[in-house]
Amino acid sequence: MNQIEPPVIEYAQVAPLLVVFGAAVLGVVVEAFAPRYLRKAIHMPLTLLSLAGAFVLTVWQATQSPHNAAAMGAIAVDGPTLFVWGTILVLAVVSVLLISDEDHFVGQASALPGSAEEEESITARAAHTEVYPLVLFAVGGMLLFPASNDLLIMFVALEVMSLPLYLLCGLARRRRLLSQEAAMKYFLLGAFSSAFFLFGTALLYGVAGTVEFRGIAEALTRVGGMDTLLLAGTATLGVGLLFKIGAAPFQAWKPDVYQGAPTPVTALMASGTLVAAFGGLLRVFWVALGGLEWDWKPVLWGVAILTMLVGAILAITQTDIKRMLAYSSIAHAGFLLVGVVAVGDAEQNREALTGLLFYLVAYGIATVGAFAVVTLVRDAGGEANHLSRWAGLGKRAPLLAGVFALFLLAFAGIPLTSGFLGKYAIFAAAGGADAWPLVIVAVIASAVAAFFYVRVIVLMFFSDPAADGPTIAVPTVSTSIVVALAAAATVVLGVIPEPVLNLASIAAESLFVR
Amino acid sequence: MPWLSTLMAVPAVGAVAVAAVPKRNETLAKQLTFAVSLVVLALAAVMAAQFNPGGDRLQFTETYSWIPSFGIHFALGVDGVALVLILLSALLVPIVVLASWNEAAGTPEAPAKRSVKTYFALILVLEAMMIGVFAATDVFLFYVFFEAMLIPMYFMIGSYGGAQRSYAAVKFLLYSLLGGLLMLVAVIGLYVIAGKNTFLHTELIGAITDPGVQRWLFLGFFIAFAIKAPLVPFHTWLPDSAAQAPAGAAVLLVGVLDKVGTYGMLRFCLELFPDASRFFTPLVITLAVIGIIYGAIVAIGQTDIKRLIAYTSISHFGFIAMGVFAMTTTAGAGATLYMVNHGFATGALFLVAGFLIQRRGSQYISDYGGVQKVTPVLAGSFLFACLAGTAVPGLATFVSEFTVLIGTFQNRTYLVAAVIATFGVVLSAIYMLWLYQRVAGGPPSEGVKSLGELNGREKWVMAPLIAVILALGVYPKPLFDVINPSVTQTLSIAGVTQDPEPTLNVAVQRGAGQ
Amino acid sequence: MQPAEIITETGGVIGASWLMIALPAVGAAILLLFGRLTDRWGHLLGTAMSLASFAVAVLAFVELLGFDEAERRRQVMLYDFLPAGSFHVEMGLLIDPLSISFALLITGVGSLIHIYSIGYMAHDEKRRKFFAYLNLFVAAMLVLVLADNYLGLYIGWEGVGLASYLLIGFWQHKPSAATAAKKAFVVNRVGDFGLALGIFTIFTTFGTVAYKDVLANAGAAEQVTLTVIGLLLLLGACGKSAQLPLQSWLLDAMEGPTPVSALIHAATMVTAGVYLITRSGAIYEGAPTAQLVVTIVGAATLIAGAIIGCAKDDIKKALAGSTMSQIGYMVLAAGLGPIGYAFAIAHLIAHGFFKAAMFLGAGSVMHAMNDEVDMRRYGGLRTVMPITFATFGLGYLAIIGIPPLSGWFTKDSIIEAAMHVSPVLGWVAVIGAGITGFYMSRVMFMTFFGEKRWASDAHPHESPKVMTWPLILLSVGSVLGGGLLIAGGTFAEFLRPAVGAPEEPLAFHPVSVPGIVTIVLVLAGAAYAWTKYAKSPVPEVAPRGSFLTTFARRDLYGDALNESLFMRPGQWLTRLAVFFDNRGVDGIVNGLAAAIGGTSGRLRRIQTGFVRSYALSVFLGAAAVVGALLAVGSF
């Protein structure tokens, strides 16, 4: 009779995960037992502290070496993971600060828009404090996703990350119909794509006999790149991942969801989810399917080019600020993909990874900042998202407009902003991998993209303010902190990027453990 | 003492200070700006006095590591060429400040969108960057300034320009940005292919040997510079920007910013890619000559004073580019001096035109006539500027134009080019004098009768310009002494060891100096 | 024999000869800089400066005579002007017989005209500016003739062009004046274009532009090169000296105040071309073809100018025509080589005197007839303005070449020299002289003889002393000048060190076949003019006249030609270019932007908003990715 030896789990290494998930569960308990009026008072510190604690643990982990695969090789706690964790946690904290302004969330999701009960829910200043545990679960998923070292964990992480977000999308206080529609679209398409992900997993399992990345990587050396199952699996798996980062032709959901979702949630998705998704994407393609490089590289080239162009070109004619930012995030996903295909020898990979990590930080923070500003430009019907309403903002609120312009310039990649160095790092890596055509397309896309960023600046500063222009909401302390932080980070990363770059390259040193 | 970084720091700090001035107290902001610019001028003068033409190639060098991960240094240093251009900027800025004293207030039909102090703060920011771009000896640092310079100018045009300002500003920014991004690709290529892990210009000289590669990189740099300079056919942004920008901004734009293009050709194209430069020279010379004639002809046909001046500048930039690529020390030195003189001459033209336009409230030549009868001094200064524009002997512009032409002629290969270019001298007489005739000649037209004479401030704006143009026209030697060695070095790097010998060299035979 | 060596001068008056230029330059600077402050005494300062400059010239001249012939070419180094790469020019002055004679003429006649202008411009509120420009001109002209290198010459060359532009357009409020000024400058620029190219070629050939080195080594250069240089310089000369085909500007230039016409467009500036050709003698002697072209241009112009002169009713334009023609003589002479140089310059000086006298005379007349220039409104003025009549008359006799006035000496020597080289040229010159006899008499008689045809409000009166004295002095010069210069070949001898001399110098024969023929033709012309304009009444409106007359009136259709050949195509080209720039070049730029925008607008419709179509895109995308990967894998 053979007894099953108990699994070994390095709790220290997965501590950040445990903290976040633990806090999430605790949050649910709070929802269950704490009186309504107390809930927020409990949730806020709980959420922020857990995230902060997780961050501290991550930093502490970073100082511990060597990093390796934890929990029976299911979770890889290596340099990139830790860096991505740090990034996600920071972005999560910032996003939570935005979310804490509950004016964004519906009092009672089940109430019909415009119905009596909604009225009373508003008058009662009811709020869905479930938001906080949901966010924590989502963040937990985001942390697990890039760390997961086998496809099953990754699938679970994917769902843990996505399901709460589906719900959060539907909780906007105003424009409920749009919000619900966004949730529905995100949910159906997300489920659809995860089905592809799962199918790919199945096929790869069929090829390798295991879903562990290590095993798959080894299997590749046996079967080689000619196996149809293998290629089909890679492709469908890739579809699931590319959907999450919103690469063309899987980008369709992004503008609708970003527009419909409550802006703080959009901020979280646009920053945290993107970072997590790229972490996972890198792990799958570089670690598990690294041996298949020569097969998937050309395909990703195509996807990258398509994504950059679609994002940049479609954004030009957008009239809704959030939609525009969604397309801009598609374009940036394209730029990041350029870094993903810039693989080569170990040194080259390190450079590419460094660039990617830096880019993710720079872009994530700027994005949260941008959406934070969006939450502040409001009129009677809530946020004033139509671009025409932003005309002359520079005159009415010079500081706010200036900061937003800063974020836009960072997106456009103007020197002395974080965005520029991010772009540079990625393009340089691509150049190092001799992907010059890709670089050329990338810069052309950047030039096109620059147009709509510049256009917003023109609107804000050079055109006359609309007669009944939007009012600038007095930012809550938390929101102002977010904006200030993001702005500062954008400038600092643009002028003295060395510390972060250093961290990134150290993180990239170990590359990915297998 | 770190001269160059001081030169940059002073205006930068000054800009912050000016921006900090309370909004109501505009005069203080202006005075502060003026004071700062004077300090910069003084510093620059002292520095120039310490420059030793016979000494090292680069002087006042400073090198600090900026982004080690990318091998980027904050490296400054000037040779003769950079020095004179820095002097040009330092001298023009106070003049522009003085000239723009009441301009930022905006014209009746196009009221300025933003505070006056911002305008002056922007001027100082721009000055810091202009000095930086000429002083940078690190290719990446140069690029950073090259791109960052666009932003303040973008706001100056967009916020304080004429009726079409947004269109002009966007066109200006996107056009330059596109060029800049192409250059970014070349910069990356330079870094990757040279594989020296440094951007220090001196290190990179001779680093690229493969002529094929050189050509691609050359194109990357050259197109950016050709857009900046601007050479036909990349010129159409200039007339719009110059016509819409307030006179002061126009002076800095055409007088200094565009010089970065021709300076870059001399400093980067020739030195980093000598073979490619020689390969492309015929093309460049052709473009330049086309630009000279074409710009002049189109200028003749303009109906808007500022557009006309812009086109004359396009013609003049043709001369400069031709001189740079004529590959003789004579033409090179001439071209460099041309950059300086053109700054002053066009500056004078734009400023006087600005005075006229401010008084008459119209940019259309047809709205003028008989000005010299009403305001002799204003008309006199205008005439002087026009004469400088058509390179009349005794004025600085003549020296440089003649030198460029004779230097190009010297290179037998481009004899025809030189001959055609020389015909530009005739055309310049037509566009300048016809402009003067239509504006100042004939009986005073309605609306001109009431124009006021130059006031004290405006006289003080013109006086230094006129003085400099005259002085450099009669005694250009000091500048040549500084320029000659640098140009000779540049050309020797580009593989031009000595100018073509005259068919029978009397000078040598007789040993006479001339 | 060859010109003498150039010696570098250190001290003496010649050493300080830069003052000649500096003084008027400073004058101009002061007058322009201090503006209205100097209105009261500005004209005096200007005149003083010009006179001072003249004084320096005289002293320099005297000092120069002090040296023996071989040492009369003295170079004064001023400063290191333009060290650009291998193009290195040190600015200096070359004081030699040639340049000093010009300097004397310029400053001398210039000063007289300054004095005259005090009176002539007395009522112009911008008189101060006028004197500033005059001083500027004198300075520039002196740079032109005194510079010791071609760059210096070019600077002076364009400088006088500028001064002439300013002075022709002095009355800017008259559109005609503004246009004429611009035209003058532009046409001159065409000439300068040639001159510049000539200098470029000189530099690429000799590696320097200093006379000292260039002229001494001209012989060593290939003939082709020299021919090219010669022709290019000639183009410059044509521009400045209003020779065919660049003559058109001179007649319009009469829009300027009369003293300007006298100083710049008769006495000095327009003769710069002659100076250039003479100065570059060494080059032309190496290029016979170029010389031939020079003589042809000269001959053609002297006839053309004469014909134009016959038909003009505007007194100044008539005189301008004659100026063209007279300069034609000089150019012709200069084209003949060493044999002609001395005569060219002699005629130039003499012409400087008598033409100035006549222009100022004309000015005086206009002054009296409240700026009426149409000779058909003159007549019988000899009684009311005796001094003007006398001085003008002397000038007239001189120009038509009545012995023993200066014109007779100088022109006849030119004719003889021409004969000596080629009879054809000689006879052309003779015929030209005949026509001169006619048209100058025409001017003379229409103005001072015949019945009065004055406008009702005209009250002619003699001009003030300040205007008449210069007239008297100038007329004296025009009477004696020629004799002093030509008789006994003194001037030729004086110039020899500067321009060289033929092996057997041409002695002056008072009586010669061409000489006799010339006199006869001249008298015939004069007589015909007498019958036509003094005896018979002159219609106050010009008769339509024969084709030849209209042809002459229209300046031989020079302007018509320029218009149809250059101006109209030019305007057309300009319009085309502007259109091309806006629609073509800029059109592409904007079109590209529009295209991208359009694509965007069309593409965004794909985002239908139906979740099922999104799912479809995902599905198709997945299919595509799978297909692509399989395709790639199967390679």
Add this chain to the structure above:
Amino acid sequence: MTTHYLVLSALLFAIGAIGVLVRRNAIVVFMCVELMLNACNLAFVTFARQHGNLDGQIIAFFVMVVAAAEVVVGLAIIVTMFRTRRSASVDDANLLKN
């Protein structure tokens, strides 16, 4: 012999995908997604059999759990949609477009 199972699973997956594309009712669309997941499960167990290890079977259980979670979330969203719009048709929800 396992290939038949694989073909079947592929067919089921395809049917599910097509269903998502063609059906309007949100519930049905969602059920089609579930069908796709189950197709994957079939593939997993087949491969587990093929490789003779249990991973596949275990994964299948995981998938079921996840699917269940998805149902919860999904139904919640669809029901709110239905309450506000009085229709479960996915085509009625297209305010967000272009």
